[in-house]
Amino acid sequence: MNLARLGQLIRHTVLVIAFASGLADEVVYADQTWTIASDHPADTVAGRGVESFATALARQTGGALTGRIESRDMAAATDLVAAVLGDSVQVADVFAGTLASFDPIFELPTLPFMVNSVEESGRLACLAGPAYQRALSRAGLHLLFISPWPPTGLWTRQPVAAIGDIANLRVRTYDKSSAAVMGPLGAHATTLPIRDVEWQLHVGGIDAVLSSGDGAVGRSLQADLSNFSAIYYAYPVSFVVMSRARYDVLPEKTRRELDEVAMNARRAQWRSLPARIQANYAEMQRAGVVVNSTFDAELNMRLHKAGEARVREWLSRGSLGDAGIIKAFQNREAPAAQDSCPLDLIEVGGTIRG
Known part of the structure; x- marks a missing residue:
């Protein structure tokens, strides 16, 4: 033994x-x-x-x-x-x-x-x-x-304002869902853990990153990617x-x-x-990263159409309970009384996007 x-x-x-x-x-x-x-x-x-x-x-x-x-x-x-x-x-x-x-x-x-x-x-x-x-x-x-x-945004070398700016980008995504959304927009999506991103940027394997760029992660991206598109992909x-x-x-x-x-x-x-979101944006601006939240109508439409298609695909694989969560969310229903969610949690952010 x-x-x-x-x-x-x-x-x-x-x-x-x-x-x-x-x-x-x-x-x-x-x-x-x-x-x-x-x-x-x-x-x-x-x-x-x-x-x-x-x-x-x-x-x-x-x-x-x-x-x-x-x-x-x-x-x-x-x-x-x-x-x-x-x-x-x-x-x-x-x-x-x-x-x-x-x-x-x-x-x-x-x-x-x-x-x-x-x-x-x-x-x-x-x-x-x-x-x-x-x-x-x-x-x-x-x-x-x-x-x-x-919230997740898109880090790039060049500004992104129109659909053509995304076409042919080699984008790091963080899961299969985000890869499935970026692909139809013309990007070449690669799912990578965050620890591999900096190296792939340096060797030219990718030239864009889907990430919130929070804290140390954001600082690691600033040297290579000087533009951040606040697309609010997800929280x-x-x-x-x-x-x-x-x-x-x-x-x-x-x-x-x-x-x-x-x-x-x-x-x-x-x-x-x-406060963390605001601190991240302030850090980006101090480092010379351009934060953009204005995009043309076609890009907005294409992004959201791709997102809606992804949600439909997910619903097709999920349970009735999963669909019920989305319905309750969209109808602004409160959590069930027996669930141990701190209700003050859902009020602290108000309508802040970031």
Whole structure:
């Protein structure tokens, strides 16, 4: 028997004994350090979200649980999920669109041109929250909180104002959905994780990037791409998750503390988003990036037609429940009373687009 297997057996035995004797709170879950991972840089909304979560976790539990932040250079989001399920990582921030292989519901936050403000982004997250939780649970994950991203725009070397400016661009997209939208506009779309973008720009593999350009990511794009088209493609989200099995065996007191930390982190992330968007735009302008939000009628029409086609395609693969979420969103319905969405979350942004 190898040492790793022996260690697992010892830990399992201690866990069983501790629970049987009623000492789980004091013995098993005292002074644990959890690895909290993200595949985005520290100075992004995702990186800052997990950092503040880790700080609050230690404070709320009196140091019984602490978080060690790691930036994981995973080949795919599924690798990060596997790390959580395998317990080499205890908590992870995972970009929603990269989970599409698990369930079509994870494509919802990046459906194009459906969300037009921070308030609408928060409302959609509230309406879809229970569906996200169920889908993540089927994958063996527990949803701690939903973390928002600034709206997605298009970074290019030359200004984009008309449809001809997009034709033949080699565009980095962040999921299959965005690739399917950019292709019909004449662009050559390539789906890449953010860590590969800077290198591909330098070697000439791409010459445009679909991204919010938040924080450190935006700074990495400024040297090569001096134009940002604020097309408001989508307001994406990430999911901060942990293993459902690990969550389920936590003592009740620890679960309550963890749930409170997660709820507060969610509120803080959404409340800070409008200011974060404005700070990103100010940073772009200081760096000499031209921010453009005015486009000709044909480009607007083509973008939104491509977006509508993408939404129809998604609905054809989704469930009746998925369609119901979009209907409720479009009808401005409130989340069901039994759903644990913080209703103040959907009011903090007002009608701010960014």
